[in-house]
Amino acid sequence: MLDTSFLLFAEKVSQTDKKVLIALLIIVLVIIILFGYLQKLVGYIMYIQGHQIDTMMYNIMRTRVITEDQKRLFGKEARRKSRIYFVKKAWPYFIGMACVVAALLIYAAVKQDMGMKFFSKAMYDMSFTLDWPTTKFFGMTLPNDWPTLTKASDFSFNGDKYFSLAMLILFIIFALGFLIHCQALLSRELRILQLQRTLFKKDLNKIDNNHI
Amino acid sequence: MTEFFKRCGIGIVVIVTSPLWAAYFALYAVYGVLLMILTPLKLLWCLITHKKFSIKSEYDERAEAILSSSSNPSQTPINNPSYQPQSEVPSSQNIPQYMFSSSPTTSFTPVDRNQPYQRNNNNNFPPYSNPFDNSKPNYPNQYPNQQNNYPQNNQYQNNQYQDNQYYPNQSNQYQDNQYQDNSYIDNQYQDNSYQDQYDPNNNTYPPYDNQNNNNGGNY
Numbered sequence: 001m002l003d004t005s006f007l008l009f010a011e012k013v014s015q016t017d018k019k020v021l022i023a024l025l026i027i028v029l030v031i032i033i034l035f036g037y038l039q040k041l042v043g044y045i046m047y048i049q050g051h052q053i054d055t056m057m058y059n060i061m062r063t064r065v066i067t068e069d070q071k072r073l074f075g076k077e078a079r080r081k082s083r084i085y086f087v088k089k090a091w092p093y094f095i096g097m098a099c100v101v102a103a104l105l106i107y108a109a110v111k112q113d114m115g116m117k118f119f120s121k122a123m124y125d126m127s128f129t130l131d132w133p134t135t136k137f138f139g140m141t142l143p144n145d146w147p148t149l150t151k152a153s154d155f156s157f158n159g160d161k162y163f164s165l166a167m168l169i170l171f172i173i174f175a176l177g178f179l180i181h182c183q184a185l186l187s188r189e190l191r192i193l194q195l196q197r198t199l200f201k202k203d204l205n206k207i208d209n210n211h212i
Numbered sequence: 213m214t215e216f217f218k219r220c221g222i223g224i225v226v227i228v229t230s231p232l233w234a235a236y237f238a239l240y241a242v243y244g245v246l247l248m249i250l251t252p253l254k255l256l257w258c259l260i261t262h263k264k265f266s267i268k269s270e271y272d273e274r275a276e277a278i279l280s281s282s283s284n285p286s287q288t289p290i291n292n293p294s295y296q297p298q299s300e301v302p303s304s305q306n307i308p309q310y311m312f313s314s315s316p317t318t319s320f321t322p323v324d325r326n327q328p329y330q331r332n333n334n335n336n337f338p339p340y341s342n343p344f345d346n347s348k349p350n351y352p353n354q355y356p357n358q359q360n361n362y363p364q365n366n367q368y369q370n371n372q373y374q375d376n377q378y379y380p381n382q383s384n385q386y387q388d389n390q391y392q393d394n395s396y397i398d399n400q401y402q403d404n405s406y407q408d409q410y411d412p413n414n415n416t417y418p419p420y421d422n423q424n425n426n427n428g429g430n431y
Contacts, residue, residue, distance in 0.1 A: 029220075035230075036223030056267065059275040063282075066271060077271060084267050086244065087251045094248045182244040186237065 020137055020144070049184040050191030056081045061199070071200040075192055082188040090181035096174035100167050107163060122164035125154045 057078055060066050066074050108114050129151035135144040155161075226233075258265040 032220050032223035032227065033216075034223070035226045036219035036221075039222050039226045040219070059279060060271045063275040063278040065274045065278070077269065080269070081267050083247060083251075084265075087247060088267070090244065091248065094245070178244065179241060182241045183237070185244060186240045189240075 017137065020142065024142075046183065046187035046190070049187035050194075052085065052184070053078055053082060053188050053191045053195065056085070057195075068200055071196055074200065075196055078192045078195070079189070082185060082192070085188075086181055086185045089184070090178055093174045093177035093181065097171060097178060100171045100174065104164075104167050111160075118160040119164045122158070122161040123168075125158070125161055126165060127151075128153045 057066075057074070060077070061074075066077065104116070104119065108116050108118070111118060128149060130147035131150045132143040132147045133145040134141045136142075255265055257263075
């Protein structure tokens with residue numbers, strides 16, 4: 001029954017539609033594989049970031065200042081160190097973002113344009129617009145050809161334009177650095193949770209039978 | 213092939229759960245911004261109240277103290293309830309060698325017959341008296357501590373070395389080692405205050421080197 005349904009479906013679909021379908025499946029597969037390997041990369045980066053906790057807590061655990069009965073104390077101390085470490089590393093990026101925002105606000109105040117219209121106009125002037133030819137495919141609207149350029153970017157010199165562009169680029173750079181450190185903070189928190197599970201687990205296999 | 217399908221499966225899971233991950237990450241970004249705003253205030257408060265605000269805490273200081281005082285910290289395992297410290301002699305106590313050996317601890321360097329005897333500092337005699345220094349007069353018992361089991365100086369009054377200023381090989385004469393039963397363990401020199409009884413200006417008696425109170429002398 002499935003074979004006959006598939007044959008009927010294959011007869012209804014034209015050659016063009018078949019090509020589109022195959023292309024769509026390949027794109028979806030590539031996106032899935034991409035996300036799969038992206039997860040591997042992000043997981044590796046978070047593993048390295050999370051092991052900062054091991055470095056910070058190593059001597060304390062090694063000398064048994066915090067023992068295996070003090071799970072909550074371990075978590076409290078590790079999280080305290082993680083927070084301070086985050087502030088220590090991320091404060092330049094945060095200050096940078098704050099300076100960029102302050103510079104934009106001061107410029108807007110000087111131009112008497114607190115709605116920041118000069119910024120939105122600058123972004124519109126520098127952007128471009130594409131026109132995609134589309135087609136209907138089983139109820140979905142999908143592009144079926146290369147796009148055409150309907151509006152080109154305008155990079156003619158304008159103080160507002162270049163100031164807005166510079167501030168945007170700087171903000172993106174500082175924000176990326178800040179977000180990376182936020183990710184590191186998250187990684188360390190996950191590592192603390194993992195260590196609390198494994199390090200403080202009561203395991204009879206760890207007990208030496210010669211020692212009572 | 214398995215790895216490929218595994219990656220595809222993980223990719224699907226990531227795409228499906230990506231809104232959750234994005235929300236969790238956004239929450240941590242907001243938490244980070246809050247931390248950046250509140251931490252300077254906390255730092256200011258710690259400055260006013262003279263409290264410490266750094267990554268290193270009292271736990272780190274305790275750990276460093278243990279590591280620096282321990283002679284072999286690498287033998288301390290983490291999370292091992294069965295750990296017992298090894299019974300090795302701590303280096304700080306300077307327990308002398310003779311406590312671990314019943315053999316005579318005296319040693320003599322060979323001396324040229326034509327040379328006068330030079331006292332060897334590497335021998336295991338305590339420096340407070342030189343029983344072989346016949347140039348010094350015989351003293352009465354210099355130590356008020358009568359528990360002293362160390363042979364008295366007057367034992368060497370009639371010593372067999374009077375006729376022989378040089379000591380080619382003394383180890384045989386200490387086969388019956390009178391030091392064998394010495395009880396430096398009891399540390400009879402600890403309360404030795406003989407230094408107070410003698411006038412260093414007269415320099416009539418050799419000074420007692422009282423550096424190591426717990427081991428009965430320098431070795």
